[in-house]
Amino acid sequence: MMGKHLMMEQNYWLTTTEMPASNGQGSLPEVVDVAVIGAGFTGLSAARTLAKRGAKVAVVESEAIGWGASSRNGGMVLTGMKLGVNKLISMYGRERTQRMYAASLASMDCVEQIVREEAIDCDFIRCGHLEVACKQKHFDDYARQAEVIAREFNHTLRVVQKHELSSEIGSRIYYGGMVDEVSAGANPARYVAGLARAAMKAGSEVFGRTRVESIQCDSRQGTAGWKVSTSRGSLWAHDVFVGTSGYTGKATPALQKKLIPIGSFIITTEVLPEALARELSPRNRMIYDSKNYLYYYRLTPDRRMLFGGRAAFFPETDQTVRKSAEILRRGMIEVYPQLSDAKIDYVWGGTLDFAFDIMPHAGQLDGMYYAVGYAGHGVAMATYQGQKIAELMAGDKPENPFVGIPFPGAPLGLYNGKPWFLPFAGAWYKFLDWVS
Ligand SMILES: Cc1cc2nc3c(=O)[nH]c(=O)nc-3n(C[C@H](O)[C@H](O)[C@H](O)COP(=O)(O)OP(=O)(O)OC[C@H]3O[C@@H](n4cnc5c(N)ncnc54)[C@H](O)[C@@H]3O)c2cc1C
Secondary structure (H helix, E strand, O other), X not given: OOOOOOOEEOOHHHHHOOOOOOOOOOOOOOEEEEEEEOOOHHHHHHHHHHHHOOOOEEEEOOXXXXXXXXXXXXXXXXXXXXXXXXXXXXHHHHHHHHHHHHHHHHHHHHHHHHHHHOOOOOOOEOOOEEEEOOOHHHHHHHHHHHHHHHHHXXXXXXXXXXXXXXXXXXXXXXXXXXXXXXXXXXXXXXXXXXXXXXXXXXXXXXXXXXXXXXXXXXXXXXXXXXXXXXXXXXXXXXXXXEXXXXXXXXXXXXXXXXXXXXEEEEEEEOOOOHHHHHHHOOOOOEEEEOOOOOEEEEEOOOOOEEEEEOOOOOOOOHHHHHHHHHHHHHHHHHHOHHHOOOOEEEEEEEEEEEEOOOOOEEEEEOOEEEEEOOOOOXXXXXHHHHHHHHHHHOOOOOOOOOEOOOOOOXXXXXXOOOOOOHHHHHXXXXXXXXXX
């Protein structure tokens, strides 16, 4: 039971930093080279790159800077993609999958380089990630996956047998694990705040509390471009970059129809005694389990257990957040009975964006640039796609294997952007976990 302890419905990470204020004041500029929609990792990384290349950039964000998933996530900077490598090879063939995997590794370096170059104080640490197997057959598959990843992508994962697992995690419920030493951890709110400062330092203007309401083709003095209408007036942009992820709305209807918003929730405990924290996660890994309906968890830099999962399927509301806290606490105690008396200090939720094929997608749709579809695997990939699409817009030909892959809409095209089927999707995922 959570007892009388006061649990705050608040994002813990935001208590560790202050988001920068908008540097765009008053009315919007009349004309810009690029209007970026959304001030998260994707939009800010793009804005930083574009401004460094000399473009006049306005980032337009409907809430505060970093308000979306970018300040709310688990801070796991992960290699790989949401889908497993065998599935990827079956979908895209070996050559493109090799390039995708290489891009996922490059995305790690991209984050590290930005953190270093911009001196962002966000506790970035290459502590590695640990995937833990909830079933024997999931574990049996680890050796096969590690073999494919070594052979096809020249990247080493280490399979950890059940009897060795206590060196990695203080839980007895798993059948073994797999470690990737290249993955990292960070404080996402500090990271997105630093990215925003870096974009501003490079010359972008960032306008918070400015909602884009519509975007229309509009040529100006013979030049093709866009009229971007917002709650603060309109501006004309030569190009538009959409980085609205799980919060994509009706201002970009074509993109909205291709994305399913899914709620994910996180609790954090009180600060734990050092010995207990070490017992729970001796190597400070970023940990997630092998289910579709998965749990992900880690220690925070100040030694709280941060425990997340898709506890409820609808995007966050006060009700789903509170319900999720209790569901997640029970999940956490199943993994770590040692935490049955630990107090829960914070709970919050955020929205993930899933494409119908669970892949990241980037490029151009209806003439606008975009990068979306990170499926809970977006800290590194969003930063990377923001940079790569910005390079493309600046006239380079950057390597980006996610551009040009098919971007499927809903089966039969029936989806209108309102996720009426999510309760069924939730039940379906649970069913898959039960049978697979
Ligand atoms: C609870 C949770 C845990 C997660 N954990 C991890 C993790 O541990 N590791 C990992 O790799 N990934 C994780 N993710 C995913 C990761 O956080 C996202 O993929 C990433 O932050 C996406 O960044 P973004 O910039 O594309 O979108 P966001 O950060 O969501 O930003 C989009 C912004 O667009 C704005 N916007 C939307 N519409 C408009 C409009 N019309 N006008 C103006 N602005 C608009 C929104 O207000 C929002 O701020 C998690 C996500 C959640 C929700």
